[in-house]
Amino acid sequence: MPNEQTAQLSDEYDPSLTEGEYLGNTVKIPSIIDSFAYVLGEQVGAKRIEVNLQNQHVYGFDGNSKLFDFIVSTGKWAPTPRGTFTIARKVRAQKMSGGNKANNTYYYLPNVPWVMFFGNSKIPWYRGFSFHGTYWHNNFGTPMSHGCVNMKTPEAEQLFNWAPIGTPVIIY
Incomplete structure (x- = not known):
C-alpha cells in the first residue's frame, strides 16, 4: 500500500465477513484465522528475508542457507520500496483498503491473512x-x-511463523 492518503490500515478482524472488493470485483474471503490477531515479539538471529523485485521472488535465509524461495507479486499500482528494512509488526489478519474507484484501483479486503509490516x-x-x-x-x-x-496464503503463513519481529528485510 503506497501511502496514508490512498491506503487505510486497520487492526479490525471480523470473522463474520465473507466478501471483499478488489478492482471492481467481489472476492470471497477464506476462513483461516481462528485466534486473535496480535503477535508478540521474539528474538531474531541470523535470519533475513530478501525480495527480488525483478524476478518477483522472496527468499528466506538462515545464515548462508536459503530455506525458502517463494514466487510473489509486488507493486504495480505503487512501487514496493527498495532498501533495507526490518519486520516491525505482525498481525494474523486485518482489513486493508485503499486505491481509487474512479481509476479502478480501489480495494476493500477484510481479513487479509498473515500480515508482516516492514519499515525503516x-x-x-x-x-x-x-x-x-x-x-x-x-x-x-x-x-x-x-x-x-502479495504471497500465496500458505507460504505467507510459513514466512510469518518463521520470521520474528526484527528480522532484516532486503528489497532490491
Missing part, C-alpha cells in the same frame, strides 16, 4: 508496506499490488 527510519511500518497472504488473485510472478508483497 525513512519508511516507517505504519505506511503499510507488508508481506501478506492473498486471496483475491493467483497471478504470482507478476506485479499486482499497491506496494505490498
